[in-house]
Amino acid sequence: MKITCTKNDLLKGVNTVMKAVPSKTTMPILECILIDASSGMIKFTANDMELGIETIVEGTIWEKGIVALEAKLFSEIIRKLPENDVIISSDEKNNTQIICEKAKFSIMGKEGEDFSYLPFVEKDYKITVSQFTLKEVIRQTIFSIAPNDSNKMMTGELFEIHENELRVVSLDGHRISIRKIELKSEYGDKKVIVPGKTLTEVSKILSGGTEDMVDIYFTDNHIVFEFDQTVVVSRLIEGNYFRVNQMLSNDYETKVTINKKEFLDCIDRATLLVKEGDKRPIILNIAEGVMELKISSQIGSMDEVIDISLEGKDIKIGFNPKFLIDALRVIDDEMIDIYYMNPKAPCFIRDEEQSYIYLILPVNFVDA
Template identity: 65%
Template sequence: MKLVFSKSELSKGVNIVSKAIPTRTSMPILECIMIDSTEGQIKFTANDMELGIETIVEGDILEKGKIAIDAKIFSDIVRKLPDNDITIQTDDNYNALITCENSKFNISGKSGDDFSFLPVIEKQKSIRLSQFALRELVNQTIFCTAPNDNNKMMAGELFEVIDSELKVVALDGHRIAIRKKKLEGRADDVKVVVPGKTLNEISKILSTDADDMMNIYFSNNHILFEFDQTIVVSRLIEGEYFKISQMLSSDYETRITANKKEMLGSIDRATLLIKESDKKADYS
């Protein structure tokens, strides 16, 4: 295999799929990024068996092939290379030669045939919204998840679509965040729980342009995000989510209306007198 990339395109592709590289695993192949150019386009794939990402990277294919390369080493090399064209060439023993100007790196790879590819998802139900909208929905709710809690539901967020309105809910036993978004076009009714880790990682690679759209597909066990030239597949959290309507009451003794900017400024100034150790909530 022999491929040529611009540094910007290669860095972008590596950064996207690296979000699905596990921090710890007993399977060394999962620590790799799969590079596949056998079908006339260059695909980068990473998969930790719970979250998988595949993206198409722009580049020139001089010789087709595929190889799995250690993600950390590959990422570090690409980051340090000069801002010029980068060539990746492999041999029959899965050794990769990475060159750019006067820099050369020889690293050992693994057979692409051993890699765990993404599952094929039946696109049973779907919704469509802008990447910016999903990014905002996640950023405004994800802080209420409890990733280390024994209750798996608190580690995820509820995605519920009713009558073309998407409701996203997160709670950690002490706080609850709810965001709603009216959807345009086709929007199938659905109710699933998406892992917070998946949403946190995908929010980092979504566009901030309100005109960049994306599709989200749902099956019984998986959710599929499709945008630009990237797909993200994640397992769903099984089980029944909390009955939110029973937790919220409309019978409040006190209700206030405040200017958001002024309130945030007041809170920011007041927290100057709080010790750093006290700012971290203890939910044990």
Template identity: 30%
Template sequence: MKFSCKKEDICAAIGNVSKAVSVKSTITALEGIRIKLSYTVLELTGYDLELGIRSTIEAVSEDCGEFVVNARLFSEITRKMSDEILTFETDEMLNIRITGAVTEYCISAMSAEEYPDLPEVSDEHRFLVPQDQLKSMINQTAHAVSLNENKPVMTGALFDITEDGNFNMVTSDGYRLALRTEHIDTAEVHRFVVPARTLSEVSRLLKEDAKAPCGIYNNFKHIVFELGEITVFSRLLEGDFHNYRASIPPDKRTEVIVRTRELVNCLERCALLINEKNKAPVRCVFENGTVKVSCKTGIGSISDTIPVDLSGDAVTIGFNNKFMLDALRASECDKLRIHLSGGNRVVKIIPPEGDSFVFLVMPVDLKY
């Protein structure tokens, strides 16, 4: 078979699908990219049995056929070619000739028969989420994903969609929790857990400024994300995600309104004294319209103060500096409300208005 396409298009497609290619596998074909040609449609697929990415581009051809080629080598060759249009031709022995105006490569390919099929998932219960919304939801919850492989279900994000159309994305590692909510046009109830790695790749492919929808559907074992010419397939995580609603405190004794950048800058100054060998909680005293922040480690000590709007009781509390910084950076807000219920109760962080997100951070015992 023979086809031609733009170098820019095929390089972009290779870059996208390569994220799902196995680095090392007992199935050699999984270390490659499947190339499938149907006349003017060229389909590239990477798949490691957990995550699959398929990208479709335009080609000039009158042929059909498919083959598998080593992903790393194919990527390097196409990237190094200097021509705007590349031509690919295979023979009966599965040798691929890649040519430009003056440069020509000839490499070996594999039969596509050795390449596993992507999972078949019905789109009967498909729902749509604007790409910019979905990207924001993933980015705002990524920081609280658990890294503990002993409980795999917590290493992903819960998609909890209620009958009134509220789409809740939730992550939690036991020390913090992130909940992001958007309203979507569906009356169907969905509840499943998507691996964090999958969402990281989906976020990379989503466009921040795109209102175009992302189609999502699943069969309780696999999930599919449709992003125009790119489709992502993934296994779902099995197990029971914990009751996140029970973790969110219903009331507060103290409300603090703070400028996000001021608190981030303050905690970043504290971070200069904290590392793997010198760990200590950050001490915060909320009182009299200020928060007094201090930290003491083997490297040194710091004391700092920033203004806040405070209503309610004075509170002294300690917390993990990185966990609080992660939540603040994920907020995407100029100001935040912080709800406190005492020095030994969870910290709740929400936007200045509404509750489009809720971040929880567990307190840490203070020894000074």
């Protein structure tokens, strides 16, 4: 095999597929990036058996061939080469040379045929959304998945399609995030649970353009994202997702309309007094058209008042400030509506169309 590519094109390809190289594995071949120049185009592939990424790299093929190179080493070599054309060549024993200007590396590759290719996926069920929309939906929900595997369902997000609507749901036991987007066509009902890791990595690769589209294919076991000459294939999480609709309610005793930035800035200031790992609640005292926010810790205390529009009863309720901050940061509206039932029931932050819903459980606090 012998190919020539610019350093920038190589680096873009490497950075795209590196997201599917496992950090630990018992199969050394999976620690490699496959360079496949056997079919008239240069393809880079990485696959950790849960997530696989393949991307086409611009360049010239002088001799067709295929080789697998240790991903971390290959990535570092490309990163540190001069800004110029790079020649990569390998012989029948997979001895590989990487040449750029006066720099010449010789490394040992592995047999390309031993590599685990991306699984073949039937492309019967497809939706198309803009890269901007998908990137935003992931940003606005991914923060409330569970970080560990104690409950596998909580480490993924529900993608639910009904008619012309895609609903994306994440939860971690303390909060729920829901985003709904309108699709351009109507589809048959579909429900799948997509690993949070997959969505995080897809979001990093997406350019985020409003005119650039992503084709998303669903099967019983896999989800496929196709965009910008790149294919991402991921296994789905098996099982039935939580009955989220039973956790949602439109009932409320108190409705607050508040300036989002003021509310977020105030909570942000309050958390200056809370050390990491110190679970101090922020207490909201809502009455007579104002919201009083209080927090106290071993460092000190803070008290601030924000003007609000109040409908319904007064209420005093406590929350983990981080959960409020996470939700507020991803809402783009200037003014937001927050609905409360009682100090023991979750609050809901949602817009009138319910295109976004954030449910946050309150915490107990000692009333000073």
